[in-house]
Amino acid sequence: MVSRRFAVKSVNLILLLTLFSLPMLGQARSTAKPKPRVVVVGVNGMELDVIRPLLLQGKMPNLASVIKKGAYGKLRTLSAPNCPRVYSTLFTSTKPEEHGVSGFIVGGITANTNMLKEEPIWSLLSKDGVTVGMANVPATFPVMPVNGYMISGMLTRGKNCEDGVLCAPKLSEVQGGEAVYPAPLKAELLKNVGDFYIDCERMPAAMDLKGHETEVIDAWLNKVQLIRDEQTKLFDYLLDHHPTEFTWLAQSCEDRAGHWLYPIAPYHAGYNPKINGVRPDAFPNQYIAFDKVLGAILKHIDDNTYVIIVSDHGIKPLREFEETDPHAHMDHEKTTPVIAKHDFADGDDVPGSFFAMGPGIKHDLRLMGFEASVYDLAPTILHIYGIEQPVQMRGHVLSEIFENSDKAIAQK
Numbered sequence: 555m556v557s558r559r560f561a562v563k564s565v566n567l568i569l570l571l572t573l574f575s576l577p578m579l580g581q582a583r584s585t586a587k588p589k590p591r592v593v594v595v596g597v598n599g600m601e602l603d604v605i606r607p608l609l610l611q612g613k614m615p616n617l618a619s620v621i622k623k624g625a626y627g628k629l630r631t632l633s634a635p636n637c638p639r640v641y642s643t644l645f646t647s648t649k650p651e652e653h654g655v656s657g658f659i660v661g662g663i664t665a666n667t668n669m670l671k672e673e674p675i676w677s678l679l680s681k682d683g684v685t686v687g688m689a690n691v692p693a694t695f696p697v698m699p700v701n702g703y704m705i706s707g708m709l710t711r712g713k714n715c716e717d718g719v720l721c722a723p724k725l726s727e728v729q730g731g732e733a734v735y736p737a738p739l740k741a742e743l744l745k746n747v748g749d750f751y752i753d754c755e756r757m758p759a760a761m762d763l764k765g766h767e768t769e770v771i772d773a774w775l776n777k778v779q780l781i782r783d784e785q786t787k788l789f790d791y792l793l794d795h796h797p798t799e800f801t802w803l804a805q806s807c808e809d810r811a812g813h814w815l816y817p818i819a820p821y822h823a824g825y826n827p828k829i830n831g832v833r834p835d836a837f838p839n840q841y842i843a844f845d846k847v848l849g850a851i852l853k854h855i856d857d858n859t860y861v862i863i864v865s866d867h868g869i870k871p872l873r874e875f876e877e878t879d880p881h882a883h884m885d886h887e888k889t890t891p892v893i894a895k896h897d898f899a900d901g902d903d904v905p906g907s908f909f910a911m912g913p914g915i916k917h918d919l920r921l922m923g924f925e926a927s928v929y930d931l932a933p934t935i936l937h938i939y940g941i942e943q944p945v946q947m948r949g950h951v952l953s954e955i956f957e958n959s960d961k962a963i964a965q966k
């Protein structure tokens with residue numbers, strides 16, 4: 555059910571968007587004073603314990619450059635965090651019971667944007683005249699009208715992925731809703747980018763792994779890299795051909811790899827040398843590969859652009875309270891032998907992370923403790939555009955990251 559408040563606003567948005575004709579898709583209006591440019595890069599389940607040694611070894615040079623030029627820290631996440639649940643809080647700065655997307659499956663139905671009961675950031679920005687581009691962002695299917703474009707991500711349904719849960723439909727094989735707004739952009743993408751996978755490959759089942767571990771693991775990792783290459787091409791195309799003032803791009807394969815290929819020690823629960831001894835570097839390598847995606851995005855960034863990298867939660871090996879935790883083994887599909895997860899009842903066990911750089915953002919600042927939370931992203935983005943925070947939003951502007959918050963606000 556869509557709440558009356560948000561439903562009314564949606565109608566207004568659609569009316570407003572009819573004023574923007576397709577030719578100006580993604581084009582900033584030249585008559586107005588330029589609005590700030592913000593690029594958000596979402597990484598599903600980035601684990602600081604894994605990326606820190608990689609940063610120390612110089613294996614994530616692009617993320618290291620953002621850290622040096624900006625502010626970063628842990629991001630307090632929700633209880634029992636998972637992607638749709640946290641992303642919908644990132645979008646709305648409200649609790650799951652308020653925004654309505656409490657998990658992958660809500661009331662027996664795969665989470666989708668029709669369930670969203672609070673107004674998301676893309677709608678607020680669009681109504682204020684900010685051009686918005688979103689691609690591959692989880693929990694954005696079916697896509698909604700924006701002042702720009704939207705291409706859905708995780709939870710998109712399609713052929714061989716009928717329930718939409720953690721599988722990879724191709725753009726041409728999407729079913730049960732639209733994956734691209736505006737509709738004509740779909741043909742343009744198929745022509746110029748190709749028929750890319752939306753979301754990441756499904757994890758292999760235990761029975762498929764048995765006796766073929768190395769072969770199945772390597773084939774899965776190769777598919778993951780193919781998907782990442784396709785998505786990088788998509789991002790590159792969109793940033794080149796449809797630049798928007800606000801852009802949100804996301805990656806999701808890293809988390810998936812962590813669930814069953816986390817480099818655990820033999821004393822961890824679930825250790826299986828036949829699987830976990832094969833490619834112990836598979837999970838760290840996901841972040842080295844992500845860093846290359848980030849490098850491709852940063853090529854489109856100038857000093858006047860804000861870059862925000864956000865992870866919705868971390869991921870950790872199974873814990874001692876697995877037996878009694880009400881959220882134990884609720885992760886994803888239940889067919890893969892998972893050795894790490896994130897939907898622990900205490901979200902502080904698996905914090906997300908936050909990295910920001912841009913005009914007026916402090917350099918080399920580390921946020922200690924849990925100064926930043928998943929509720930704070932939307933208010934901070936609105937602050938950059940000088941848009942007042944709606945009353946329902948529970949987070950606060952991360953003013954501590956700005957040199958002088960007045961300078962960081964756009965003059966409207």
Ligand SMILES: [Zn+2]
Pocket residue numbers: 599809810813886896
């Ligand atoms: Zn996960």
